[in-house]
Amino acid sequence: MSSVPTSDDGYREGAIDLLGILAYGALTAFERMAEDAQAAPTLADKVELATVAARQIDHFKSVSAQLATMGVDVMAAMAPFHAPFDAFHAYTKPKDWYEGLVKAFVGDGIAADFYREIAAFVDADTRNLVNEVLADEGLQAYIVAQVRLGMEHDPKLAGRLSLWGRRLVGEALSQAQRVAADRDALTSLLTGTVDRPGLDLAAISRMFSRLVANHTKRMAELGLKA
Amino acid sequence: MSSVPTSDDGYREGAIDLLGILAYGALTAFERMAEDAQAAPTLADKVELATVAARQIDHFKSVSAQLATMGVDVMAAMAPFHAPFDAFHAYTKPKDWYEGLVKAFVGDGIAADFYREIAAFVDADTRNLVNEVLADEGLQAYIVAQVRLGMEHDPKLAGRLSLWGRRLVGEALSQAQRVAADRDALTSLLTGTVDRPGLDLAAISRMFSRLVANHTKRMAELGLKA
Numbered sequence: 001m002s003s004v005p006t007s008d009d010g011y012r013e014g015a016i017d018l019l020g021i022l023a024y025g026a027l028t029a030f031e032r033m034a035e036d037a038q039a040a041p042t043l044a045d046k047v048e049l050a051t052v053a054a055r056q057i058d059h060f061k062s063v064s065a066q067l068a069t070m071g072v073d074v075m076a077a078m079a080p081f082h083a084p085f086d087a088f089h090a091y092t093k094p095k096d097w098y099e100g101l102v103k104a105f106v107g108d109g110i111a112a113d114f115y116r117e118i119a120a121f122v123d124a125d126t127r128n129l130v131n132e133v134l135a136d137e138g139l140q141a142y143i144v145a146q147v148r149l150g151m152e153h154d155p156k157l158a159g160r161l162s163l164w165g166r167r168l169v170g171e172a173l174s175q176a177q178r179v180a181a182d183r184d185a186l187t188s189l190l191t192g193t194v195d196r197p198g199l200d201l202a203a204i205s206r207m208f209s210r211l212v213a214n215h216t217k218r219m220a221e222l223g224l225k226a
Numbered sequence: 227m228s229s230v231p232t233s234d235d236g237y238r239e240g241a242i243d244l245l246g247i248l249a250y251g252a253l254t255a256f257e258r259m260a261e262d263a264q265a266a267p268t269l270a271d272k273v274e275l276a277t278v279a280a281r282q283i284d285h286f287k288s289v290s291a292q293l294a295t296m297g298v299d300v301m302a303a304m305a306p307f308h309a310p311f312d313a314f315h316a317y318t319k320p321k322d323w324y325e326g327l328v329k330a331f332v333g334d335g336i337a338a339d340f341y342r343e344i345a346a347f348v349d350a351d352t353r354n355l356v357n358e359v360l361a362d363e364g365l366q367a368y369i370v371a372q373v374r375l376g377m378e379h380d381p382k383l384a385g386r387l388s389l390w391g392r393r394l395v396g397e398a399l400s401q402a403q404r405v406a407a408d409r410d411a412l413t414s415l416l417t418g419t420v421d422r423p424g425l426d427l428a429a430i431s432r433m434f435s436r437l438v439a440n441h442t443k444r445m446a447e448l449g450l451k452a
Contacts, residue, residue: 027273035260044301051283
């Protein structure tokens with residue numbers, strides 16, 4: 001356990017929010033990847049995506065179990081996040097196999113970075129679980145190889161996917177703002193309270209710089225412009 | 227290991243076919259259940275189906291690993307079964323949540339029974355794996371409860387689902403016949419060869435009676451007429 005007092009209700013609420021986000025994120029990732037798998041060009045590609053989709057359910061189960069030890073029902077913890085996640089996915093429906101892969105790499109990448117930033121402020125058990133769930137990057141090398149191969153065959157793809165990457169980040173940030181505005185407890189994990197240290201404005205700005213830098217790096221790995 | 231000689235090429239081919247069917251069956255079950263999960267009436271129902279869908283990928287991995295120890299690529303082993311499985315699923319697309327549940331219960335049930343019958347004629351390792359994969363009946367009690375509840379709310383459902391169950395079996399048998407006609411090695415696991423014991427016609431007829439009896443029992447469990 002860290003020095004964070006668990007008797008702090010605001011802290012507890014924030015940690016539950018973080019786990020609720022992860023659980024619902026895993027569930028929607030499962031759905032999305034299972035759908036993307038249907039668009040796979042070969043059966044081997046389908047197996048690749050289906051495997052990572054299935055792993056999301058393991059993540060969901062881990063987070064669900066952790067919430068249960070905290071006396072919280074995973075369904076209740078996820079409820080506040082249906083709207084922003086569903087909106088994000090509705091606004092960013094991949095039009096083809098490559099858009100699906102870029103979404104999995106870039107969209108999940110920036111989300112994972114953000115969750116890790118928040119996890120720095122929760123207790124060690126929760127933090128370890130968050131990092132464990134997010135460390136599962138089975139698909140990344142595969143996606144990079146696929147997207148680069150696709151662009152070799154179709155040079156126009158690079159421009160379209162670069163635009164797509166920017167749109168994904170734009171939509172993700174707009175939904176993240178919505179969550180931040182609605183969920184004080186989650187936001188105050190980052191910003192701290194009178195009794196609990198957090199980030200000041202300069203530190204929050206540095207955090208955003210880190211998120212953007214990592215995003216740019218991921219786009220470059222794919223051979224795309226951020 | 228059983229008394230079956232592994233140097234028997236026909237036997238080996240038949241066992242590979244059986245594993246290929248199981249692998250492709252698991253993969254298509256994953257896809258179908260992931261799709262059915264999207265029609266789930268509640269998020270809890272979605273989790274239920276997504277969990278069982280994810281488990282299909284574990285099954286696929288186990289069968290794939292077993293094939294690898296036999297020096298066989300799972301992709302190659304599955305190839306002969308794309309057409310019959312894809313046709314079965316194309317002809318039996320569930321129109322709603324309940325048809326999806328009945329398909330998972332009744333269709334997978336009769337297929338599992340049939341695979342178990344064949345597995346009686348393969349070596350102990352393969353047989354154990356087949357039974358292990360098929361023993362995973364996580365969804366069954368859930369489906370029975372859901373379908374019975376649905377029929378309480380809508381008495382017309384029973385008639386429609388009874389018809390649906392008959393159609394599923396009809397399509398399954400017609401695809402099974404296609405496989406039997408195409409895959410001599412698989413068929414001869416059941417019927418035997420000059421060097422290897424198998425079932426005579428009377429025994430095969432008794433096997434079909436068992437399959438039909440189990441199917442009728444499953445329909446009755448759901449409250450449906452076979």
